[in-house]
Amino acid sequence: MxxxxxxxxxxxxxxxxxxxxxxxxxxxxxxxxxxxxxxxxxxxxxxxxxxxxxxxxxxxxxxxxxxPDKPVDEMTPEELQAFQQWRRQQLELRQKEQAEKDTPPPGSxxxxxxxxxxxxxxxxxxxxxxxxxxxxxxxxxxxxxxxxxxxxxxxxxxxxxxxxxxxxxxxxxxxxxxxxxxxxxxxxxxxxxxxxxxxxxxxxxxxxxxxxxxxxxxxxxxxxxxxxxxxxxxxxxxxxxxxxxxxxxxxxxxxxxxxxxxxxxxxxxxxxxxxxxxxxxxxERTSGFLVPNVGYSDRRGAYLGLAYYKVLGQSYDTTFHLDLYSKEYIGVGNEFRYQPTEGTKGKWQIYAIDDPVDNEWRWKLDLDHQTTDLPFGMRGVLTVREFSDFEFFRDFERSVDRNTIRSLESRGFITGNWGPHSLNILLNNRETFLSGGRSVVLQRLPEIEYELRPTKLGNLPLFLKVQSSLNYLSMDRSETLDGRYGRADLAPQLILPVKLAPWLSMSFAAGYRSTWYSDTVGPNADNVEAFTGESLNRGFSFASASFVGPSFSRIYDKTSGRYSKLKHVIEPRWDYSFVEDIDDGNRIPLFDEIDRINSNNVGRFALVNRLLAKPRPKEGEQEAAGGAREILSWELSRAYSFDDARPLQSGRFENLPGGVDDGMGDGTVERQAGPVSSLLRFNPSNQTNLTARVDYDTLFGQITSTSLSGSVGLGRNSLGLSWRTNWDNETGEKRSDQARIGASLDLVPRRLNLKTDLVYDIEKSLLQQQRYLLNYLGQCASFTLEWRESEFGTEVERDLRFSLTLKNVGTFLDLTN
The missing domain is CATH 2.60.450.10 (Lipopolysaccharide (LPS) transport protein A like domain)
Structure with missing residues (x-):
């Protein structure tokens, strides 16, 4: 065992x-x-x-x-004391019972x-x-x-x-x-x-x-x-x-x-x-038939799920599935699990269903493997997600996350770390689903990546950092933009950190990136973007600088409340980034972040206010060093482009207040300075947090985006909110306005719980997704009642599900309408 x-x-x-x-x-x-x-x-x-x-x-x-009916880490000091007393009483009772058990009563x-x-x-x-x-x-x-x-x-x-x-x-x-x-x-x-x-x-x-x-x-x-x-x-x-x-x-x-x-x-x-x-x-694990799963699906009819579990040895087992539906659907599947050593384990699952509507077998394959039993302390991971068609997930998946999936990725990698050195070998296949049945497929076949993390150069105050990779890539974005090519990338840089005072620090970095492509893109004879068969060497220098300070702070002692001290820090920051002009940037096939580097010459200034709090020690305990947490921060920032050809704000002059032309002659107006951004974070406890952001376009005097997200918890209950809105920077017309609300409420503590997840498009007055999940946990049985409704374009899908799970048996009943 x-x-x-x-x-x-x-x-x-x-x-x-x-x-x-x-x-x-x-x-x-x-x-x-x-x-x-x-x-x-x-x-x-x-x-x-x-x-x-x-x-x-x-x-x-x-x-x-x-x-007390709650986890120890959620107990108040009084509840914890009562719990400890109960534990002592329980031990004393057991000792007393054992003594009484071995002692004959008087007169016996x-x-x-x-x-x-x-x-x-x-x-x-x-x-x-x-x-x-x-x-x-x-x-x-x-x-x-x-x-x-x-x-x-x-x-x-x-x-x-x-x-x-x-x-x-x-x-x-x-x-x-x-x-x-x-x-x-x-x-x-x-x-x-x-x-x-x-x-x-x-x-x-x-x-x-x-x-x-x-x-x-x-x-x-x-x-x-x-x-x-x-x-x-x-x-x-x-x-x-x-x-x-x-x-x-x-x-x-x-x-x-x-x-x-x-x-x-x-x-x-x-x-x-x-x-x-x-x-x-x-x-122990036991071979045999598993509990039959009985259910009903409005689409597939009455359902009987049979499964046979087979122990193949101490470290291996497998399960065979047969799903029978009254509306002629038949599903078969297998799950195989293994863990031959402490460091190697995995499982694979394959499931296929005979769909009488499409008159074909539809399937999915999931494989997960990981091992640390490789030479030189390396680690290997393999994850495979394959399927017959994209609609499989909408038609047959029960998980909300997979039911609304928009991309699938299979990958395998081997990674090793030795001091500042790291080596990664990666193969992956990522497919992103677009509208109209189209998809984009990107593959690394493979990628070999070496990185040297910042390493001090002898007695010099300099640090060396190196990023490099060698790739064979495959891209399928359209009929013409479909091909394979090689890419080699090398990016060394030197870093100079400077600490002038506890309240003032600086850091400078400079480097050069060189990237070779065996193939490039450009317009073909039909003026459609396609691979040209021509190679390209791209090289550019880059630099960055960061200044933090001078910082000002003040500590406040508190005589009451959950915190004993508060520390207010005012911290100005200035960050600078430079990437020189890149020639032939439009010929580079865009695969990942290495290809999407653009020329820039931008500085960003931010004024940060931070409030740190130190928890008050418990009665009888001494105040420990450190242990402060940031409970509030507010950052006001703005970026500025030093490159006249790359302004950070622009638009049509007729949309300016008053419609005044700036004299450029092409009807546009530009500003080197970017929008003003305000970011507020509030984290008073592990269960409560709030983040709010506002971006303001100073050229047109418009708020261009706002976002608000946060959650609050009280014991086992929680409420979460996410709300994002975007406006056109010139006209002020609202482009999108969407909110998401999630909540969990214990109707009966540790027995009956209600969860809900809502996605609402405020701009369209449309409830896009709603999900309600009622869970009951009894002493020897539990049930789940779920209602879900989703809109996919013009289609509306509704799901009502009831499942019953018995202790020491498993899921016994599964009904879906």
């Missing part, structure tokens, strides 16, 4: 639930009414649940003071009953209120009897021991404990030599969290039981949230429960009937 946890294949499989699976051999199934339940239904209400369920709970349970008679060597010898010890003998070989124990033999302990009101045959007969509130297993009932006959017997009006507890009861339970072997007319569940309580009634069942601990005439109930209401099921009750 420890090995399985180490390699991660024991608990992580999403389709096997909590490693407990209902393996349904569907000999036949039918919707049932009250008359179709057979033997398993009788006696459900007659089972003495109050006494038997209580007796069948884990022996370690003890009623104590209820702790202790005994030591020997058995003959012919029956294996040994003896049984314990105590009782009284002891008598019938003949010489039968001991009769009465009043609070406790008898122990090896790992077995039996409690009863009256107990008869046949010393010759090693047989016991117990009566009245009988409890049989054998390790983590417990049987309770009215009467018991038990053979101490074979450790088998029969208990009536029985209930049983098997670790972890399996309960069953029956009119008669026979222990037929060391790890086997037979149940007649019983109930099986993973729920505690008088009326379980869910249960299976059993006509009869043979149960093997660390094996299987083979059940005949099984009916499922929710509370007391019958749901369905199965003539035969096989249910693994093993702590």
């Amino acid at each position: 420890d090995d399985m946890k180490r390699i991660g294949l024991g608990d992580s499989h999403p389709s096997v639930g909590a490693r407990r699976w209902l393996s349904a051999l569907l000999v036949g199934a039918a919707l049932t009414g009250p008359s179709a339940w057979g033997q398993g239904a009788e006696g459900l209400d007659e089972v003495p649940a109050t006494s038997s369920q209580a007796a069948a709970t884990s022996p370690a349970e003890a009623p104590t003071v209820q702790p 008679v202790t005994f030591d009953l020997p058995f003959p060597e012919a029956k294996g010898g040994g003896s049984a010890q314990g105590w009782a209120g009284g002891i008598q003998y019938q003949q010489d070989d039968i001991a009769v124990l009465t009043d609070g009897v406790v008898i122990r033999y090896q790992e077995i302990e039996i409690k009863a009101g009256r107990l008869e021991v046949d010393l010759t045959e090693k047989l016991l007969s117990a009566f009245g509130n009988v409890v049989l404990d054998q390790g983590p297993r417990r049987l309770a009932g009215s009467t018991l006959t038990f053979d101490l030599e074979t450790k088998t017997g029969t208990i009536t009006d029985a209930s049983a507890y098997l670790d972890p969290d399996f309960y069953f009861s029956g009119a008669e339970v026979r222990k037929t072997g060391e790890n086997t039981y037979h149940v007649e007319d019983g109930i099986f569940t993973s729920c505690a309580g008088d009326v379980p949230a869910w249960s299976f009634t059993l006509g009869r069942a043979d149960i093997e601990v660390d094996g299987y429960a083979r059940v005949r005439h099984a009916g499922m109930r929710v509370k007391k209401a019958p749901v369905f009937y199965l003539p035969y099921i096989v249910w693994p009750v093993k702590p």
Whole structure:
């Protein structure tokens, strides 16, 4: 078991639930009414649940003071103190229970009953209120009897021991404990030599969290039981949230429960009937059929999902899927997982569905692999996402993120780091989906990248940084712009940091980038952009500078509140960036950021106000050094272009207030200075944050964009908002205005939770997406109710989904409309 946890294949499989699976051999199934339940239904209400369920709970349970119902890191000091007190009380109670368990009550008679060597010898010890003998070989124990033999302990009101045959007969509130297993009932006959017997009006507890009861339970072997007319569940309580009634069942601990005439109930209401099921009750991973998934889809009809899980060894397993729909859809799939070593693991999933509407098989493939078992401490990762067609995700995916996906990327890389040196070898394929069924495909086949992080040059105050890469690239943007080419890039630079004072620092950098392309782009004979077959060397110098300061600060001591000190910092910053003119920039095929570098000569000034807070130490604790967090910052900035040919603001002069021409003669007006930007960040706690940004065009006197995003949390509840608006800088006409709201609310703490996600286009007065998710988490079952509506152009898609998950079983029901 420890090995399985180490390699991660024991608990992580999403389709096997909590490693407990209902393996349904569907000999036949039918919707049932009250008359179709057979033997398993009788006696459900007659089972003495109050006494038997209580007796069948884990022996370690003890009623104590209820702790606060929240994680420790969310507790107040008072709640944490109460929780710690509860933990101490729990420990004391357990110690007291153990002491009482081993101590006979006052007035009891202790005994030591020997058995003959012919029956294996040994003896049984314990105590009782009284002891008598019938003949010489039968001991009769009465009043609070406790008898122990090896790992077995039996409690009863009256107990008869046949010393010759090693047989016991117990009566009245009988409890049989054998390790983590417990049987309770009215009467018991038990053979101490074979450790088998029969208990009536029985209930049983098997670790972890399996309960069953029956009119008669026979222990037929060391790890086997037979149940007649019983109930099986993973729920505690008088009326379980869910249960299976059993006509009869043979149960093997660390094996299987083979059940005949099984009916499922929710509370007391019958749901369905199965003539035969096989249910693994093993702590390890177990091969077998998984819980059938029953559901309904408005598009594909009634649904039955079957799966078979196969353990291939300590480090490998696989699951085969078969999905059957009443509207002629058929889905097949396989998932394979592996972790042969501590540093290597992965899984791959392939799923295909026969679509009768398109009369073709449609499919997807997901592969994830990672390893650290490479030479020289290198790490490797492989991620593959392939599909038959883009519409597959909209038609068949249940995940909101994948249902609205706009691009897919497959990639594999090997990376290594040695001090300041790093080496990356990358292959990737990225497809971006456009309107009209078009897509753009970009591939690295491969890319080899070497980087030297800033490294000091001997005793000089200079640092050397090098970025370089060698690529073989593939680009498919259109019918004519489709081809493969090579690219080599080298960009060394020198960095000079200068620290004149604690409140003033500077940094200077200069370098040269050289890039070679084996092919370039340009207009063809039809004046359409295409590859030309001509190579190109691009080279340019670049430089940058950064000045921070002089900074001014002041510290404020606080006598109350959550913070003991506040520090206000006023920090002017000036950043400068220069890239010399690049020749033939329009001939470069645009693949990534290396190709999109443009000439510039820009300086940016910013005035930053920062407020840092130091948390107040708890009572009795000393104030620690450091530990301050930035709770508020406000940055006001503006950029300026020193290149007359590249102004940062421009437009038509007739749109200026007053319509005044600036004398350029072409009807345009330009400014070297850029818009003014204001950025505000507020982070008072880990659960609360706010970011607001405004850009103002000084040429036309217009706000061009605003954005507001933030979230606030209170315990397990949260609310998030994102709102972005853009305007035309000349006319002030609104171009876009969109808001997104997400919320999570615990309607019943740790039981019932409501999540919502809304995307609203304010400009169009259109609710583009809405999703509501209601989750209920019970003691042994949970359900999810989801409503989703999305608009894709002129299409509106709506989804209503209900799923039910049972403890130790997995997802049991999945309905979609």
